[in-house]
Amino acid sequence: MSTTDTTGTGTTGAGTTSADTTSGTPRHTEVRHAKPPRSGVLLSAAAWVIGFLFALPVLWMVLTSFHNENDAAKNPPDVFAPLSLDGYRSFFDAGPWPPLLNSLTASVLSTALVLLLAFPAAYALSIRPVKKWTDVLFFFLSTKMLPIVAGILPLYLFAQTVGLLDNIWWLILLYTSMNLPIAIWMLRSFLAEVPVEMLEAASVDGASLTRTLKDIVAPVVMPGIASAALICFIFSWNELLLARVLTSTVAGTAPVFLTGFVTSQGLFLAKVCAASFVVSLPVLAAGFAAQDKLVQGLSMGAVK
Protein backbone atom coordinates (compact mmCIF):
# COMPACT_ATOMS: atom_id res chain seq x y z
CA MET A 1 0.00 0.00 0.00
CA SER A 2 2.99 2.28 0.16
CA THR A 3 2.48 3.03 -3.51
CA THR A 4 -0.95 4.57 -2.92
CA ASP A 5 0.28 8.08 -3.35
CA THR A 6 2.06 7.48 -6.61
CA THR A 7 -0.83 5.63 -8.21
CA GLY A 8 -3.25 8.09 -6.70
CA THR A 9 -1.66 10.95 -8.58
CA GLY A 10 -2.13 9.20 -11.87
CA THR A 11 -5.68 7.99 -11.38
CA THR A 12 -7.43 10.80 -9.53
CA GLY A 13 -10.64 11.90 -11.14
CA ALA A 14 -11.38 14.96 -13.21
CA GLY A 15 -12.59 16.80 -10.10
CA THR A 16 -9.11 16.82 -8.64
CA THR A 17 -7.44 18.17 -11.69
CA SER A 18 -9.94 20.94 -12.06
CA ALA A 19 -9.52 21.85 -8.39
CA ASP A 20 -5.85 22.28 -9.00
CA THR A 21 -6.32 24.52 -11.99
CA THR A 22 -8.74 26.74 -10.08
CA SER A 23 -6.16 27.75 -7.52
CA GLY A 24 -3.97 30.49 -8.74
CA THR A 25 -0.64 29.02 -7.73
CA PRO A 26 0.69 25.83 -9.29
CA ARG A 27 0.63 22.94 -6.88
CA HIS A 28 3.74 21.13 -5.95
CA THR A 29 2.55 17.62 -5.57
CA GLU A 30 5.97 16.35 -4.53
CA VAL A 31 5.37 17.81 -1.08
CA ARG A 32 2.45 15.46 -0.54
CA HIS A 33 4.64 12.45 -1.31
CA ALA A 34 6.97 13.42 1.50
CA LYS A 35 4.30 12.30 3.99
CA PRO A 36 4.88 8.98 5.71
CA PRO A 37 2.81 6.43 3.77
CA ARG A 38 1.02 4.82 6.71
CA SER A 39 -0.52 7.97 8.15
CA GLY A 40 -1.35 8.87 4.56
CA VAL A 41 -3.40 5.71 4.17
CA LEU A 42 -5.18 6.32 7.48
CA LEU A 43 -5.99 9.93 6.58
CA SER A 44 -7.29 8.86 3.17
CA ALA A 45 -9.47 6.22 4.81
CA ALA A 46 -10.79 8.84 7.23
CA ALA A 47 -11.61 11.15 4.32
CA TRP A 48 -13.48 8.33 2.60
CA VAL A 49 -15.48 7.47 5.73
CA ILE A 50 -16.42 11.11 6.42
CA GLY A 51 -17.32 11.73 2.78
CA PHE A 52 -19.53 8.66 2.82
CA LEU A 53 -21.24 9.71 6.06
CA PHE A 54 -22.05 13.14 4.62
CA ALA A 55 -23.43 11.62 1.43
CA LEU A 56 -25.32 8.86 3.27
CA PRO A 57 -28.58 10.78 3.92
CA VAL A 58 -28.79 11.64 0.22
CA LEU A 59 -27.93 8.09 -0.87
CA TRP A 60 -30.58 6.87 1.55
CA MET A 61 -33.10 9.32 0.11
CA VAL A 62 -32.41 8.12 -3.43
CA LEU A 63 -32.60 4.44 -2.45
CA THR A 64 -35.84 4.96 -0.51
CA SER A 65 -37.38 6.85 -3.41
CA PHE A 66 -37.00 3.71 -5.54
CA HIS A 67 -38.69 1.39 -3.04
CA ASN A 68 -42.41 0.87 -2.72
CA GLU A 69 -44.10 2.45 0.32
CA ASN A 70 -44.20 -0.79 2.34
CA ASP A 71 -40.50 -1.52 1.91
CA ALA A 72 -39.58 2.13 2.45
CA ALA A 73 -41.23 2.09 5.88
CA LYS A 74 -39.53 -1.11 7.09
CA ASN A 75 -37.65 -1.08 10.39
CA PRO A 76 -34.90 -2.30 10.39
CA PRO A 77 -34.44 -1.05 6.84
CA ASP A 78 -34.47 -3.49 3.93
CA VAL A 79 -31.75 -2.20 1.63
CA PHE A 80 -32.25 -4.97 -0.93
CA ALA A 81 -36.01 -4.62 -1.32
CA PRO A 82 -37.16 -4.77 -4.94
CA LEU A 83 -36.95 -1.48 -6.79
CA SER A 84 -40.13 0.33 -7.67
CA LEU A 85 -41.20 3.54 -9.37
CA ASP A 86 -44.30 3.98 -7.21
CA GLY A 87 -42.86 6.99 -5.39
CA TYR A 88 -42.11 8.79 -8.63
CA ARG A 89 -45.45 7.84 -10.13
CA SER A 90 -47.42 9.34 -7.26
CA PHE A 91 -45.19 12.42 -7.21
CA PHE A 92 -45.75 13.11 -10.90
CA ASP A 93 -49.45 12.35 -10.53
CA ALA A 94 -49.66 15.22 -8.04
CA GLY A 95 -48.97 17.75 -10.81
CA PRO A 96 -45.44 19.01 -10.07
CA TRP A 97 -44.76 20.41 -13.54
CA PRO A 98 -46.21 23.93 -13.11
CA PRO A 99 -44.24 24.57 -9.89
CA LEU A 100 -41.08 23.08 -11.38
CA LEU A 101 -41.46 25.32 -14.42
CA ASN A 102 -42.12 28.31 -12.17
CA SER A 103 -38.90 27.59 -10.29
CA LEU A 104 -36.99 27.27 -13.52
CA THR A 105 -38.41 30.54 -14.88
CA ALA A 106 -37.77 32.44 -11.66
CA SER A 107 -34.23 31.11 -11.21
CA VAL A 108 -33.08 31.55 -14.81
CA LEU A 109 -34.61 34.98 -15.40
CA SER A 110 -33.53 36.43 -12.06
CA THR A 111 -30.01 35.07 -12.59
CA ALA A 112 -29.88 36.77 -15.99
CA LEU A 113 -31.16 40.01 -14.47
CA VAL A 114 -28.61 39.81 -11.65
CA LEU A 115 -25.73 39.44 -14.09
CA LEU A 116 -27.03 42.30 -16.21
CA LEU A 117 -27.06 44.64 -13.22
CA ALA A 118 -24.08 43.25 -11.32
CA PHE A 119 -21.55 43.31 -14.10
CA PRO A 120 -21.46 47.10 -14.71
CA ALA A 121 -21.60 47.75 -10.97
CA ALA A 122 -18.74 45.40 -10.24
CA TYR A 123 -16.85 46.98 -13.11
CA ALA A 124 -17.27 50.44 -11.62
CA LEU A 125 -16.15 49.14 -8.24
CA SER A 126 -13.05 47.34 -9.36
CA ILE A 127 -11.52 48.54 -12.56
CA ARG A 128 -12.05 52.23 -12.12
CA PRO A 129 -12.57 52.53 -8.38
CA VAL A 130 -15.11 55.15 -7.53
CA LYS A 131 -14.35 57.15 -4.43
CA LYS A 132 -15.24 55.37 -1.20
CA TRP A 133 -15.61 52.11 -3.08
CA THR A 134 -15.36 50.06 0.09
CA ASP A 135 -18.34 51.95 1.49
CA VAL A 136 -20.41 51.20 -1.60
CA LEU A 137 -19.37 47.57 -1.47
CA PHE A 138 -20.19 47.45 2.21
CA PHE A 139 -23.59 48.94 1.49
CA PHE A 140 -24.36 46.22 -1.04
CA LEU A 141 -23.24 43.53 1.35
CA SER A 142 -25.20 45.09 4.20
CA THR A 143 -28.43 44.69 2.25
CA LYS A 144 -27.69 40.97 2.45
CA MET A 145 -27.65 41.29 6.22
CA LEU A 146 -31.05 42.88 6.18
CA PRO A 147 -33.07 39.77 6.91
CA ILE A 148 -35.72 39.20 4.27
CA VAL A 149 -38.36 38.95 6.97
CA ALA A 150 -37.77 42.59 7.85
CA GLY A 151 -39.22 43.71 4.54
CA ILE A 152 -41.58 40.91 3.74
CA LEU A 153 -44.75 42.56 5.03
CA PRO A 154 -44.47 45.71 2.86
CA LEU A 155 -43.49 43.51 -0.09
CA TYR A 156 -46.64 41.50 0.52
CA LEU A 157 -48.89 44.55 1.02
CA PHE A 158 -47.49 46.27 -2.07
CA ALA A 159 -48.01 43.17 -4.19
CA GLN A 160 -51.54 42.87 -2.84
CA THR A 161 -52.33 46.50 -3.69
CA VAL A 162 -51.04 46.45 -7.24
CA GLY A 163 -52.12 42.90 -8.00
CA LEU A 164 -48.70 41.23 -8.03
CA LEU A 165 -49.54 38.52 -5.52
CA ASP A 166 -49.07 35.04 -6.96
CA ASN A 167 -47.18 36.58 -9.87
CA ILE A 168 -43.88 35.05 -10.94
CA TRP A 169 -42.46 38.44 -12.04
CA TRP A 170 -42.66 39.83 -8.54
CA LEU A 171 -40.68 36.84 -7.33
CA ILE A 172 -38.13 37.29 -10.11
CA LEU A 173 -37.52 40.92 -9.08
CA LEU A 174 -37.16 39.95 -5.43
CA TYR A 175 -34.77 37.12 -6.16
CA THR A 176 -32.73 39.55 -8.22
CA SER A 177 -32.40 41.94 -5.30
CA MET A 178 -31.65 39.00 -3.01
CA ASN A 179 -28.70 37.76 -5.10
CA LEU A 180 -27.40 41.01 -6.56
CA PRO A 181 -25.09 41.96 -3.64
CA ILE A 182 -23.35 38.58 -3.59
CA ALA A 183 -22.94 38.65 -7.38
CA ILE A 184 -21.43 42.14 -7.28
CA TRP A 185 -19.09 41.03 -4.54
CA MET A 186 -17.94 38.00 -6.49
CA LEU A 187 -17.60 39.73 -9.84
CA ARG A 188 -15.70 42.65 -8.33
CA SER A 189 -12.89 40.41 -7.18
CA PHE A 190 -12.73 38.61 -10.51
CA LEU A 191 -12.67 41.93 -12.37
CA ALA A 192 -9.85 43.14 -10.16
CA GLU A 193 -7.70 40.57 -11.91
CA VAL A 194 -8.00 42.21 -15.31
CA PRO A 195 -4.59 43.70 -16.12
CA VAL A 196 -4.95 47.46 -15.88
CA GLU A 197 -2.46 48.02 -18.72
CA MET A 198 -4.85 46.40 -21.18
CA LEU A 199 -7.62 48.77 -20.15
CA GLU A 200 -5.37 51.78 -20.47
CA ALA A 201 -4.26 50.67 -23.90
CA ALA A 202 -7.88 50.29 -24.97
CA SER A 203 -8.71 53.68 -23.55
CA VAL A 204 -5.81 55.29 -25.37
CA ASP A 205 -6.87 53.62 -28.62
CA GLY A 206 -10.28 55.18 -28.13
CA ALA A 207 -12.22 51.99 -27.62
CA SER A 208 -15.75 52.53 -26.37
CA LEU A 209 -16.89 51.29 -22.96
CA THR A 210 -18.97 48.51 -24.53
CA ARG A 211 -16.09 47.50 -26.74
CA THR A 212 -13.66 47.38 -23.82
CA LEU A 213 -16.08 45.33 -21.77
CA LYS A 214 -16.80 42.87 -24.55
CA ASP A 215 -13.33 42.32 -25.94
CA ILE A 216 -11.01 42.78 -22.98
CA VAL A 217 -12.87 42.33 -19.75
CA ALA A 218 -15.41 39.61 -20.54
CA PRO A 219 -12.92 36.90 -21.54
CA VAL A 220 -10.95 37.34 -18.32
CA VAL A 221 -13.98 37.20 -16.04
CA MET A 222 -15.98 34.45 -17.76
CA PRO A 223 -15.23 31.93 -14.98
CA GLY A 224 -16.36 34.52 -12.44
CA ILE A 225 -19.57 35.13 -14.33
CA ALA A 226 -20.21 31.41 -14.56
CA SER A 227 -19.73 30.83 -10.84
CA ALA A 228 -21.81 33.87 -9.89
CA ALA A 229 -24.57 32.60 -12.17
CA LEU A 230 -24.38 29.14 -10.63
CA ILE A 231 -24.66 30.47 -7.09
CA CYS A 232 -27.54 32.85 -7.95
CA PHE A 233 -29.35 29.97 -9.64
CA ILE A 234 -28.91 27.72 -6.60
CA PHE A 235 -30.10 30.35 -4.09
CA SER A 236 -33.13 31.29 -6.22
CA TRP A 237 -34.10 27.68 -6.81
CA ASN A 238 -33.81 26.94 -3.07
CA GLU A 239 -35.76 29.96 -1.76
CA LEU A 240 -38.84 29.16 0.30
CA LEU A 241 -39.95 32.04 2.56
CA LEU A 242 -40.68 34.69 -0.09
CA ALA A 243 -42.23 32.16 -2.43
CA ARG A 244 -44.44 30.80 0.31
CA VAL A 245 -45.72 34.19 1.39
CA LEU A 246 -46.04 35.82 -2.05
CA THR A 247 -47.28 32.99 -4.27
CA SER A 248 -49.96 30.36 -4.06
CA THR A 249 -51.56 28.36 -6.84
CA VAL A 250 -50.42 29.99 -10.08
CA ALA A 251 -46.86 31.09 -9.38
CA GLY A 252 -45.97 28.61 -6.62
CA THR A 253 -42.41 27.30 -6.90
CA ALA A 254 -41.05 23.80 -6.36
CA PRO A 255 -40.07 24.33 -2.68
CA VAL A 256 -43.59 25.65 -1.94
CA PHE A 257 -45.02 22.62 -3.74
CA LEU A 258 -42.81 20.34 -1.63
CA THR A 259 -44.08 21.72 1.68
CA GLY A 260 -47.71 21.53 0.61
CA PHE A 261 -47.19 18.08 -0.83
CA VAL A 262 -46.30 16.53 2.51
CA THR A 263 -48.86 18.20 4.72
CA SER A 264 -51.84 17.68 2.47
CA GLN A 265 -51.42 13.99 1.76
CA GLY A 266 -50.08 12.48 4.94
CA LEU A 267 -46.77 10.77 4.97
CA PHE A 268 -45.60 8.44 2.27
CA LEU A 269 -41.89 8.07 2.66
CA ALA A 270 -41.02 6.86 -0.85
CA LYS A 271 -43.09 9.66 -2.36
CA VAL A 272 -41.50 12.32 -0.13
CA CYS A 273 -38.03 11.02 -1.03
CA ALA A 274 -38.86 10.94 -4.74
CA ALA A 275 -40.22 14.49 -4.56
CA SER A 276 -37.20 15.78 -2.63
CA PHE A 277 -34.84 14.13 -5.08
CA VAL A 278 -36.57 15.45 -8.20
CA VAL A 279 -36.74 19.00 -6.82
CA SER A 280 -33.05 18.86 -5.85
CA LEU A 281 -31.96 17.31 -9.13
CA PRO A 282 -31.32 20.52 -11.14
CA VAL A 283 -29.13 21.94 -8.37
CA LEU A 284 -27.34 18.63 -7.88
CA ALA A 285 -26.66 18.31 -11.60
CA ALA A 286 -25.47 21.90 -11.98
CA GLY A 287 -23.36 21.69 -8.84
CA PHE A 288 -21.66 18.42 -9.74
CA ALA A 289 -21.04 19.50 -13.32
CA ALA A 290 -19.42 22.75 -12.24
CA GLN A 291 -17.69 21.76 -8.99
CA ASP A 292 -14.59 23.80 -9.68
CA LYS A 293 -16.68 26.87 -10.51
CA LEU A 294 -18.54 26.39 -7.28
CA VAL A 295 -15.33 26.28 -5.28
CA GLN A 296 -14.03 29.33 -7.06
CA GLY A 297 -17.32 31.17 -6.68
CA LEU A 298 -17.71 30.44 -3.00
CA SER A 299 -14.24 31.61 -2.16
CA MET A 300 -15.37 34.57 -4.29
CA GLY A 301 -11.87 35.58 -4.92
CA ALA A 302 -12.80 38.02 -2.18
CA VAL A 303 -9.55 37.25 -0.52
CA LYS A 304 -7.55 37.50 -3.70
Next chain:
Amino acid sequence: MSSSTATKPRAEQVRGPEPSAALRRMGDWARRAPLLPALIFVIVMTQLPFVATLVISFMNWNAYYPEERGFAGFDNFARVFTDTNTRQAVFVTILLTVSVVLVSLVLGLGIALLLDRKFRGQGIVRTMMITPFLIVPVAAALLWKHALYNPEYGLFNGLLKAVFGENAPQPDWITNNPLIAVIAALVWQWTPFMMLILLAGLQSRPLDVVEAARIDGASSLQIFRSMTLPHLRQYIELSGLLGAIYVVQNFDHVFTITSGGLGTANLPYFIYQTFYTAQDYGRASAAGVVVVIGTILIATAALRTAFSLFKEDA
Protein backbone atom coordinates in the same frame (compact mmCIF):
# COMPACT_ATOMS: atom_id res chain seq x y z
CA MET B 1 8.30 37.73 -5.27
CA SER B 2 7.35 34.86 -3.02
CA SER B 3 6.51 37.23 -0.20
CA SER B 4 4.23 39.22 -2.45
CA THR B 5 2.25 36.10 -3.32
CA ALA B 6 2.02 35.21 0.32
CA THR B 7 0.59 38.49 1.50
CA LYS B 8 -1.42 39.01 -1.68
CA PRO B 9 -1.63 42.74 -2.15
CA ARG B 10 -5.05 43.46 -3.54
CA ALA B 11 -5.13 44.72 -7.05
CA GLU B 12 -7.33 47.69 -6.30
CA GLN B 13 -4.99 48.76 -3.58
CA VAL B 14 -2.35 49.14 -6.20
CA ARG B 15 -4.69 50.78 -8.64
CA GLY B 16 -6.88 52.73 -6.25
CA PRO B 17 -4.81 55.70 -5.20
CA GLU B 18 -3.35 56.44 -8.63
CA PRO B 19 -5.63 55.82 -11.56
CA SER B 20 -3.81 56.38 -14.81
CA ALA B 21 -4.15 59.67 -16.64
CA ALA B 22 -6.24 58.06 -19.33
CA LEU B 23 -8.68 56.66 -16.83
CA ARG B 24 -8.87 59.91 -14.90
CA ARG B 25 -9.97 61.69 -18.03
CA MET B 26 -13.11 59.54 -18.13
CA GLY B 27 -14.62 61.79 -15.48
CA ASP B 28 -16.66 61.04 -12.41
CA TRP B 29 -19.93 60.39 -14.17
CA ALA B 30 -18.57 57.87 -16.58
CA ARG B 31 -17.07 56.07 -13.62
CA ARG B 32 -20.23 56.10 -11.55
CA ALA B 33 -22.83 55.46 -14.22
CA PRO B 34 -22.34 51.68 -14.42
CA LEU B 35 -22.92 51.50 -10.68
CA LEU B 36 -26.25 53.30 -10.70
CA PRO B 37 -28.72 50.70 -12.06
CA ALA B 38 -27.70 48.14 -9.46
CA LEU B 39 -27.59 50.72 -6.69
CA ILE B 40 -31.04 52.10 -7.48
CA PHE B 41 -32.50 48.64 -7.88
CA VAL B 42 -31.14 47.45 -4.55
CA ILE B 43 -32.30 50.59 -2.75
CA VAL B 44 -35.81 50.33 -4.18
CA MET B 45 -36.16 46.62 -3.52
CA THR B 46 -34.55 46.35 -0.08
CA GLN B 47 -34.38 49.75 1.60
CA LEU B 48 -37.85 51.04 0.72
CA PRO B 49 -39.60 47.95 2.11
CA PHE B 50 -37.56 48.31 5.28
CA VAL B 51 -38.57 51.96 5.65
CA ALA B 52 -42.18 50.83 5.25
CA THR B 53 -41.60 48.16 7.91
CA LEU B 54 -40.24 50.89 10.16
CA VAL B 55 -43.39 52.98 9.65
CA ILE B 56 -45.72 50.03 10.23
CA SER B 57 -43.82 49.10 13.39
CA PHE B 58 -45.17 52.30 14.98
CA MET B 59 -48.72 51.49 13.95
CA ASN B 60 -51.49 49.59 15.54
CA TRP B 61 -52.39 47.39 12.61
CA ASN B 62 -53.94 43.97 12.75
CA ALA B 63 -55.55 42.79 9.53
CA TYR B 64 -58.27 41.06 11.56
CA TYR B 65 -59.31 44.41 13.11
CA PRO B 66 -58.97 46.92 10.25
CA GLU B 67 -61.04 49.61 12.01
CA GLU B 68 -58.51 49.86 14.85
CA ARG B 69 -55.65 50.89 12.57
CA GLY B 70 -53.72 53.91 13.83
CA PHE B 71 -50.62 55.29 15.46
CA ALA B 72 -49.33 53.17 18.31
CA GLY B 73 -46.12 54.87 19.35
CA PHE B 74 -43.71 52.44 20.96
CA ASP B 75 -46.40 49.95 22.00
CA ASN B 76 -45.31 47.31 19.52
CA PHE B 77 -41.72 47.57 20.64
CA ALA B 78 -42.73 47.40 24.29
CA ARG B 79 -44.65 44.22 23.50
CA VAL B 80 -41.75 42.79 21.54
CA PHE B 81 -39.36 43.30 24.42
CA THR B 82 -41.70 42.08 27.17
CA ASP B 83 -43.18 39.11 25.32
CA THR B 84 -41.59 35.81 26.40
CA ASN B 85 -42.12 34.25 22.96
CA THR B 86 -40.12 37.02 21.31
CA ARG B 87 -37.34 36.76 23.82
CA GLN B 88 -37.28 33.01 23.30
CA ALA B 89 -37.09 33.60 19.53
CA VAL B 90 -34.13 35.97 19.99
CA PHE B 91 -32.37 33.42 22.18
CA VAL B 92 -33.05 30.57 19.71
CA THR B 93 -31.80 32.65 16.78
CA ILE B 94 -28.50 33.43 18.51
CA LEU B 95 -28.06 29.85 19.70
CA LEU B 96 -28.86 28.37 16.28
CA THR B 97 -26.61 30.74 14.38
CA VAL B 98 -23.62 30.53 16.70
CA SER B 99 -23.70 26.77 17.12
CA VAL B 100 -24.32 25.97 13.45
CA VAL B 101 -21.62 28.36 12.21
CA LEU B 102 -19.03 27.27 14.79
CA VAL B 103 -19.60 23.53 14.46
CA SER B 104 -19.69 23.56 10.67
CA LEU B 105 -16.59 25.80 10.56
CA VAL B 106 -14.58 23.42 12.71
CA LEU B 107 -15.85 20.33 10.87
CA GLY B 108 -15.35 22.07 7.53
CA LEU B 109 -11.76 22.97 8.42
CA GLY B 110 -10.94 19.41 9.47
CA ILE B 111 -12.44 17.95 6.31
CA ALA B 112 -10.78 20.56 4.10
CA LEU B 113 -7.42 19.58 5.61
CA LEU B 114 -8.18 15.91 4.91
CA LEU B 115 -9.13 16.67 1.32
CA ASP B 116 -6.14 18.92 0.64
CA ARG B 117 -3.98 15.87 -0.01
CA LYS B 118 -3.54 13.66 -2.99
CA PHE B 119 -5.17 10.29 -2.49
CA ARG B 120 -7.05 7.72 -4.49
CA GLY B 121 -10.62 8.78 -5.16
CA GLN B 122 -10.09 12.34 -3.93
CA GLY B 123 -12.51 13.59 -6.58
CA ILE B 124 -15.21 11.14 -5.49
CA VAL B 125 -14.84 12.04 -1.82
CA ARG B 126 -15.04 15.74 -2.63
CA THR B 127 -18.17 15.14 -4.68
CA MET B 128 -19.76 13.18 -1.82
CA MET B 129 -18.85 15.99 0.60
CA ILE B 130 -20.46 18.66 -1.59
CA THR B 131 -23.75 16.77 -1.91
CA PRO B 132 -25.49 18.12 1.24
CA PHE B 133 -24.97 21.71 0.06
CA LEU B 134 -26.67 20.86 -3.24
CA ILE B 135 -29.88 19.53 -1.71
CA VAL B 136 -32.72 22.08 -1.71
CA PRO B 137 -33.04 23.17 1.97
CA VAL B 138 -36.74 22.26 2.25
CA ALA B 139 -35.99 18.87 0.74
CA ALA B 140 -33.08 18.44 3.14
CA ALA B 141 -35.30 19.33 6.09
CA LEU B 142 -37.98 16.87 4.88
CA LEU B 143 -35.30 14.23 4.43
CA TRP B 144 -34.01 14.67 7.98
CA LYS B 145 -37.46 14.85 9.50
CA HIS B 146 -39.01 11.85 7.77
CA ALA B 147 -36.29 9.60 6.39
CA LEU B 148 -33.75 9.97 9.22
CA TYR B 149 -35.36 11.17 12.47
CA ASN B 150 -38.75 9.43 12.21
CA PRO B 151 -39.06 7.13 15.26
CA GLU B 152 -41.03 4.44 13.37
CA TYR B 153 -39.14 4.04 10.11
CA GLY B 154 -36.33 6.61 10.11
CA LEU B 155 -32.81 5.49 9.19
CA PHE B 156 -31.35 6.30 12.64
CA ASN B 157 -33.69 4.02 14.53
CA GLY B 158 -33.53 1.50 11.70
CA LEU B 159 -29.75 1.31 12.09
CA LEU B 160 -30.10 0.96 15.87
CA LYS B 161 -32.42 -2.00 15.31
CA ALA B 162 -30.19 -3.49 12.63
CA VAL B 163 -27.17 -3.35 14.96
CA PHE B 164 -28.67 -4.03 18.41
CA GLY B 165 -31.63 -6.24 17.44
CA GLU B 166 -35.34 -6.00 18.22
CA ASN B 167 -34.85 -4.52 21.71
CA ALA B 168 -32.75 -1.62 20.53
CA PRO B 169 -33.71 1.78 21.95
CA GLN B 170 -35.94 3.72 19.54
CA PRO B 171 -35.74 7.37 20.61
CA ASP B 172 -38.02 10.04 19.19
CA TRP B 173 -35.16 12.30 18.07
CA ILE B 174 -37.08 15.47 17.31
CA THR B 175 -39.30 15.40 20.41
CA ASN B 176 -36.43 14.58 22.75
CA ASN B 177 -34.01 17.22 21.45
CA PRO B 178 -35.84 19.52 19.05
CA LEU B 179 -33.16 22.21 18.90
CA ILE B 180 -30.32 19.74 18.46
CA ALA B 181 -32.33 18.02 15.72
CA VAL B 182 -32.59 21.31 13.82
CA ILE B 183 -28.94 22.19 14.49
CA ALA B 184 -27.69 18.79 13.28
CA ALA B 185 -29.62 19.06 10.02
CA LEU B 186 -28.27 22.60 9.47
CA VAL B 187 -24.69 21.60 10.30
CA TRP B 188 -24.95 18.77 7.77
CA GLN B 189 -26.06 21.23 5.12
CA TRP B 190 -23.56 24.02 5.91
CA THR B 191 -20.36 22.07 6.60
CA PRO B 192 -19.75 21.51 2.86
CA PHE B 193 -20.11 25.25 2.26
CA MET B 194 -17.43 26.03 4.85
CA MET B 195 -15.30 23.15 3.58
CA LEU B 196 -15.41 24.45 0.00
CA ILE B 197 -14.25 27.95 0.92
CA LEU B 198 -11.52 26.67 3.27
CA LEU B 199 -10.35 24.13 0.68
CA ALA B 200 -10.01 26.94 -1.85
CA GLY B 201 -7.98 28.80 0.77
CA LEU B 202 -5.73 25.81 1.42
CA GLN B 203 -5.13 25.29 -2.27
CA SER B 204 -4.03 28.88 -2.76
CA ARG B 205 -1.30 28.39 -0.16
CA PRO B 206 2.20 28.92 -1.54
CA LEU B 207 3.60 25.45 -1.05
CA ASP B 208 7.25 26.33 -1.61
CA VAL B 209 7.23 28.23 1.69
CA VAL B 210 5.67 25.26 3.48
CA GLU B 211 8.26 23.01 1.90
CA ALA B 212 11.06 25.28 3.04
CA ALA B 213 9.70 25.25 6.60
CA ARG B 214 9.50 21.47 6.50
CA ILE B 215 13.11 21.23 5.37
CA ASP B 216 14.04 23.55 8.22
CA GLY B 217 12.56 20.93 10.54
CA ALA B 218 9.20 22.47 11.41
CA SER B 219 6.62 19.93 12.57
CA SER B 220 3.24 19.56 10.90
CA LEU B 221 1.57 21.15 13.90
CA GLN B 222 3.99 24.11 13.82
CA ILE B 223 3.37 24.58 10.11
CA PHE B 224 -0.38 24.43 10.68
CA ARG B 225 -0.38 26.93 13.54
CA SER B 226 2.07 29.48 12.25
CA MET B 227 1.60 29.22 8.48
CA THR B 228 -1.64 27.49 7.45
CA LEU B 229 -3.93 29.08 10.01
CA PRO B 230 -2.79 32.70 9.44
CA HIS B 231 -3.13 32.16 5.69
CA LEU B 232 -6.62 30.74 6.18
CA ARG B 233 -7.75 33.56 8.46
CA GLN B 234 -9.46 35.56 5.73
CA TYR B 235 -11.14 32.45 4.40
CA ILE B 236 -12.34 31.48 7.86
CA GLU B 237 -13.75 34.98 8.40
CA LEU B 238 -15.41 35.00 4.99
CA SER B 239 -17.06 31.61 5.43
CA GLY B 240 -18.13 32.51 8.97
CA LEU B 241 -19.67 35.79 7.82
CA LEU B 242 -21.50 34.30 4.84
CA GLY B 243 -22.61 31.30 6.86
CA ALA B 244 -23.95 33.59 9.59
CA ILE B 245 -25.83 35.75 7.06
CA TYR B 246 -27.67 32.72 5.75
CA VAL B 247 -28.14 30.78 9.00
CA VAL B 248 -29.52 33.83 10.86
CA GLN B 249 -32.26 33.97 8.25
CA ASN B 250 -32.98 30.26 8.31
CA PHE B 251 -36.66 29.58 7.87
CA ASP B 252 -36.88 26.31 5.94
CA HIS B 253 -35.55 23.95 8.59
CA VAL B 254 -37.47 25.42 11.51
CA PHE B 255 -40.64 25.57 9.41
CA THR B 256 -40.30 21.99 8.16
CA ILE B 257 -38.79 20.03 11.03
CA THR B 258 -40.67 21.45 14.02
CA SER B 259 -42.99 24.14 12.64
CA GLY B 260 -41.51 26.38 15.29
CA GLY B 261 -42.85 24.13 18.05
CA LEU B 262 -41.00 22.72 21.06
CA GLY B 263 -39.12 25.98 21.62
CA THR B 264 -37.42 26.10 18.26
CA ALA B 265 -39.10 29.19 16.75
CA ASN B 266 -36.36 31.56 15.63
CA LEU B 267 -36.98 35.19 14.67
CA PRO B 268 -37.66 34.62 10.97
CA TYR B 269 -40.22 31.96 11.84
CA PHE B 270 -41.67 34.09 14.66
CA ILE B 271 -42.11 37.08 12.35
CA TYR B 272 -43.60 34.89 9.63
CA GLN B 273 -46.10 33.53 12.13
CA THR B 274 -46.97 36.92 13.64
CA PHE B 275 -47.56 38.42 10.23
CA TYR B 276 -48.91 35.49 8.22
CA THR B 277 -50.96 33.59 10.77
CA ALA B 278 -51.77 36.13 13.47
CA GLN B 279 -51.98 38.97 10.92
CA ASP B 280 -50.52 41.35 13.50
CA TYR B 281 -48.69 43.64 11.10
CA GLY B 282 -47.56 46.19 13.68
CA ARG B 283 -46.00 43.69 16.01
CA ALA B 284 -44.39 41.65 13.23
CA SER B 285 -42.83 44.83 11.86
CA ALA B 286 -41.49 45.84 15.26
CA ALA B 287 -39.88 42.41 15.62
CA GLY B 288 -38.45 42.84 12.13
CA VAL B 289 -36.95 46.21 13.04
CA VAL B 290 -35.39 44.71 16.15
CA VAL B 291 -33.83 41.91 14.07
CA VAL B 292 -32.38 44.40 11.63
CA ILE B 293 -30.90 46.65 14.32
CA GLY B 294 -29.37 43.63 16.04
CA THR B 295 -27.96 42.25 12.81
CA ILE B 296 -26.55 45.59 11.68
CA LEU B 297 -24.90 46.25 15.05
CA ILE B 298 -23.21 42.86 15.09
CA ALA B 299 -22.30 42.89 11.41
CA THR B 300 -20.87 46.40 11.50
CA ALA B 301 -18.81 45.62 14.55
CA ALA B 302 -17.56 42.44 12.90
CA LEU B 303 -16.78 44.07 9.57
CA ARG B 304 -15.19 47.20 10.94
CA THR B 305 -13.07 45.76 13.69
CA ALA B 306 -12.30 42.12 13.07
CA PHE B 307 -12.35 41.92 9.34
CA SER B 308 -9.16 42.23 7.45
CA LEU B 309 -11.22 42.31 4.26
CA PHE B 310 -12.12 45.93 4.82
CA LYS B 311 -9.09 47.08 6.72
CA GLU B 312 -7.45 49.03 3.95
CA ASP B 313 -10.38 51.42 3.88
CA ALA B 314 -8.93 54.70 2.64
